[in-house]
Amino acid sequence: MxxxxxxxxxxxxxxxxxxxxxxxxxxxxxxxxxxxxxxxxxxxxxxxxxxxxxxxxxxxxxxxxxxxxxxxxxxxxxxxxxxxxxxxxxxxxxxxxxxxxxxxxxxxxxxELEAWFFGDWEAVRAAYPRVPATVPEKAGFRDPDAIAGGTWEAMERVLKKAGYFGTGLRKLELARSVAAHMVIQRNRxxxxxxxxxxxxxxxx
Missing domain, CATH: 3.40.50 (Rossmann fold)
Structure with a gap:
């Protein structure tokens, strides 16, 4: 035990x-x-x-x-x-x-850690509701572990486009906010x- x-x-x-x-x-x-x-x-x-x-x-x-x-x-x-x-x-x-x-x-x-967040996009949207629900369906995002060009950079681009982190991704804040909403069994x-x-x- x-x-x-x-x-x-x-x-x-x-x-x-x-x-x-x-x-x-x-x-x-x-x-x-x-x-x-x-x-x-x-x-x-x-x-x-x-x-x-x-x-x-x-x-x-x-x-x-x-x-x-x-x-x-x-x-x-x-x-x-x-x-x-x-x-x-x-x-x-x-x-x-x-x-x-x-x-x-x-x-x-x-x-990187951000691949785990791409794997549970519902958790990202719970923390940052303006991000599109369709991101995981787009080419380049379907496999969270194979996102090209840097996973945290990709996350930053998506969040900035939705109006978050205008001055740059704050990774610690992101981690706390998204992980709080993550569901173990649904992560891709x-x-x-x-x-x-x-x-x-x-x-x-």
Whole structure:
């Protein structure tokens, strides 16, 4: 039985989104979000953090490491994360497959957090009602994880066109506003569903 989930994230907006999303996934189970200054800082510091946890991590605790793909190769990035956990002596979800007993799950958000928001457009519209309902039907937006030219930039363009964020996208405000309205089961982003499944596996 899961008693606590520890989540490593790379920046403020993911932390803000997860503060809203994790209670929807975990119910009353305790969680702790450890935020690093940026992706490079997470990748640099995570090995030592994981090594520290390996010495005392209770059996009922799990660690979730969550990073953006950005321009990295997803397979290479995931392999780097897996290697960190293995070097610390921690069992990863990928290593044990469908079996039980993993301690760390590594997940890559493709391409950025904003892909998750494109995956639940109803939540975006609940927070920003003037954005068109038809955006997910348009070419280039049908697959939230394959939006070209930068996901947050695409979100900024859509929101500006609807009359929001005229001086530039405020990512922290966006994350808090949209995540509050998100419904786990309806999200079309594959990377979001992989994240949700990892949390679900920790609960199992």
């Amino acid at each position: 899961l008693e606590k989930l520890i989540v490593f994230v790379e920046e403020y907006s993911m932390e803000a989104a997860l503060q809203q999303l994790l209670p929807k996934l975990l119910g009353d189970i305790e969680f702790q979000i450890i935020r690093f200054q940026c992706k490079d800082a997470l990748l640099k510091c995570a090995p030592d953090r994981l090594q520290g946890y390996a010495a005392w991590l209770p059996e009922s605790w799990r660690i979730l490491v969550l990073v953006d793909r950005d321009d990295d190769d997803c397979v290479v990035l995931k392999s780097e994360l897996e290697g960190m956990a293995a070097a610390a002596g921690l069992q990863t979800k990928s290593a044990v497959g469908q079996g039980e007993g993993f301690q760390v799950a590594n997940r890559v958000a493709i391409e 982003s594959r990377s979001f569903q992989a994240f949700a499944r990892a949390v679900g596996a920790a609960l199992a």
